[in-house]
Amino acid sequence: MGSVAIRGNDLNKWFGEGEAKTMALREVNLQAEFGEMVYIVGPSGSGKTTLLSVLSGILRPNSGSVSVEGVDIWGLSNDELADFRLNKIGFVFQDFHLFPRLNTAENVAIPLILRKRDWNASIAEAIKYLEIVGLEGRADLFPMKLSGGEQQRVAIARAMVGQPDILIMDEPTASLDGDTGHAILKFVHGSILNEKRCIVVVTHDSRIYEFASRILKMEDGRLAGTERSAV
Amino acid sequence: MVGILKLAFKLLVNDKAKFSALIVGITFAVFLMMFITSMFFGVLNHASSTVINIGASIWVMDPAVQTVSNSVGMPNYVLDAVRSMQGVKYAVPLYSSGALVKLPDGSYQTVTVVGLDDISLFGRPALVSGKIEDIYAENGFLVVDDAEIAKLEYPKLGSEFELNDHRVVVVGLAKVSTSGLYGTPTLYTTYTRAVQYLPNPRFTISYVLVEPKSQADVQRIKQEVTSLGYLALTKEEFMKRTADFFVYQTGGGTNMLIMTLVSFIVGLSISGQTFYTFILENLERFGALKAIGTKNRELVGMILFQVGFTAFIGYGLGVGICTVLMWLARLRLPSYAAMETYANLVIAFVMVLIITAISSYAGVRRVLKIEPFDIFRG
Numbered sequence: 001m002g003s004v005a006i007r008g009n010d011l012n013k014w015f016g017e018g019e020a021k022t023m024a025l026r027e028v029n030l031q032a033e034f035g036e037m038v039y040i041v042g043p044s045g046s047g048k049t050t051l052l053s054v055l056s057g058i059l060r061p062n063s064g065s066v067s068v069e070g071v072d073i074w075g076l077s078n079d080e081l082a083d084f085r086l087n088k089i090g091f092v093f094q095d096f097h098l099f100p101r102l103n104t105a106e107n108v109a110i111p112l113i114l115r116k117r118d119w120n121a122s123i124a125e126a127i128k129y130l131e132i133v134g135l136e137g138r139a140d141l142f143p144m145k146l147s148g149g150e151q152q153r154v155a156i157a158r159a160m161v162g163q164p165d166i167l168i169m170d171e172p173t174a175s176l177d178g179d180t181g182h183a184i185l186k187f188v189h190g191s192i193l194n195e196k197r198c199i200v201v202v203t204h205d206s207r208i209y210e211f212a213s214r215i216l217k218m219e220d221g222r223l224a225g226t227e228r229s230a231v
Numbered sequence: 232m233v234g235i236l237k238l239a240f241k242l243l244v245n246d247k248a249k250f251s252a253l254i255v256g257i258t259f260a261v262f263l264m265m266f267i268t269s270m271f272f273g274v275l276n277h278a279s280s281t282v283i284n285i286g287a288s289i290w291v292m293d294p295a296v297q298t299v300s301n302s303v304g305m306p307n308y309v310l311d312a313v314r315s316m317q318g319v320k321y322a323v324p325l326y327s328s329g330a331l332v333k334l335p336d337g338s339y340q341t342v343t344v345v346g347l348d349d350i351s352l353f354g355r356p357a358l359v360s361g362k363i364e365d366i367y368a369e370n371g372f373l374v375v376d377d378a379e380i381a382k383l384e385y386p387k388l389g390s391e392f393e394l395n396d397h398r399v400v401v402v403g404l405a406k407v408s409t410s411g412l413y414g415t416p417t418l419y420t421t422y423t424r425a426v427q428y429l430p431n432p433r434f435t436i437s438y439v440l441v442e443p444k445s446q447a448d449v450q451r452i453k454q455e456v457t458s459l460g461y462l463a464l465t466k467e468e469f470m471k472r473t474a475d476f477f478v479y480q481t482g483g484g485t486n487m488l489i490m491t492l493v494s495f496i497v498g499l500s501i502s503g504q505t506f507y508t509f510i511l512e513n514l515e516r517f518g519a520l521k522a523i524g525t526k527n528r529e530l531v532g533m534i535l536f537q538v539g540f541t542a543f544i545g546y547g548l549g550v551g552i553c554t555v556l557m558w559l560a561r562l563r564l565p566s567y568a569a570m571e572t573y574a575n576l577v578i579a580f581v582m583v584l585i586i587t588a589i590s591s592y593a594g595v596r597r598v599l600k601i602e603p604f605d606i607f608r609g
Binding site for chain 1: 232233234235237238241242245246513515516518519520521522523524525526527529602603604606
């Protein structure tokens with residue numbers, strides 16, 4: 001195993017107050033290391049997405065801390081946190097969230113453009129990543145012209161183009177058929193995961209469990225244990 | 232930031248339907264606004280044409296006068312009294328009245344007759360043909376060669392018509408900077424001849440035109456004229472008095488305000504609603520951008536750029552269409568009373584700024600409120 005990429009300590013998160021208070025995370029402790037592909041699984045409402053958001057610097061916990069590569073991310077200012085997400089984390093959203101009015105290359109280039117890289121250089125880099133995810137020759141197409149699997153690959157290319165250390169994937173197979181979902185995760189496991197990268201996947205699709213290094217099970221906001229470790 | 236703005240630009244213009252709707256909304260609003268205000272400013276300008284063309288610094292008149300075309304005769308002593316005031320460099324009488332001329336074909340045409348001071352001819356127009364001294368010749372009149380000259384059957388030097396059974400001989404054709412509002416041809420002659428040829432009430436001086444020795448004397452002259460029971464106004468004040476009459480006494484100002492408000496509401500409803508829909512449709516993507524690492528100020532910058540760009544294009548198109556239509560109208564109606572001024576360009580621009588500010592405010596609020604966590608939650 002590599003060094004620690006993400007460490008969450010005593011994480012608590014609740015929504016609402018008084019009688020409406022709902023505990024989403026209860027005393028969660030976990031760590032993910034470089035070279036790992038960690039799955040967080042559990043039934044709906046168990047707190048998977050909340051945990052993912054807290055770990056990636058999107059949702060502030062009510063108590064506890066998250067350190068990424070040794071940096072306490074919830075001690076950062078809002079702007080620093082935005083920079084942290086932009087530079088350290090790649091996101092693959094459940095519904096892809098591609099921009100329908102931008103072509104695939106422009107969609108992929110977004111993180112580089114946000115980093116204020118030159119437009120043409122960003123597009124050139126994006127095209128390289130489209131080739132890596134097997135979408136060579138699709139750079140000028142708009143997302144509507146792509147299949148669900150292809151759109152997911154575009155989303156992965158967008159998450160990867162900035163070469164983040166950590167890749168966050170939220171229900172990556174939810175919008176795909178079984179075979180496509182399996183192929184996508186196989187590709188991620190085979191081509192994206194390496195010893196300098198940590199991938200955290202939230203899913204409840206058991207068909208892709210085979211690619212997990214570890215599977216952390218959540219129930220009622222708690223980590224209920226490790227279902228399986230090491231592929 | 233250039234890349235982010237380019238991103239915002241592509242998001243905007245690639246949504247052709249919404250971009251077109253936004254442009255149409257703002258263009259239409261600007262066009263309406265420009266058109267109404269141009270008409271209004273044109274009318275106001277033409278209403279003050281005599282003041283502009285004569286060009287005197289101070290105008291002395293009866294206090295009942297509301298517009299330059301509706302003068303009230305003053306007795307001769309007013310002219311003498313004004314000439315004797317301290318600070319007056321010179322003062323001359325001016326006659327201005329409507330009249331009917333009988334054309335060679337027997338038809339009658341309403342005209343405006345301006346009688347200039349016999350000695351100085353102060354306020355005379357620039358001649359395009361003829362000699363100014365011929366105005367002293369028997370029955371000598373100048374005709375203003377503007378869009379209305381057609382109503383006098385395009386007279387040449389030497390052409391004749393009748394004015395109150397007096398012979399009128401055209402001895403010069405003149406140009407003035409501004410034509411009159413009422414579409415009547417204008418004739419210039421000497422004050423004495425004007426008074427002789429036209430039926431008049433007891434007092435015949437329409438205005439006393441005054442040139443002060445210095446700007447510092449203006450206030451004193453005005454006070455002394457007031458003490459005589461008359462009114463002295465600077466050129467600008469007289470134009471404003473005339474404009475105020477049309478704005479407040481004729482309903483013209485109210486109409487313009489209503490039409491301006493209508494164009495504002497039309498522009499705001501089309502542009503505001505379309506832009507807000509555009510933001511709503513892209514809300515999740517803006518949320519995704521936030522999650523990826525875009526700062527709030529960058530998102531606000533993107534939205535302001537999109538609104539600003541649309542406003543700029545819409546403003547340009549609106550002003551352009553208005554200008555072209557007014558140009559086309561002038562081809563058909565040379566005295567078409569519409570005028571684009573810096574004032575109405577600025578008014579339309581401010582209106583566009585308000586429309587875009589309101590449109591973007593709603594959009595910015597929604598984008599700032601969206602939490603990246605909502606993107607994860609779907």
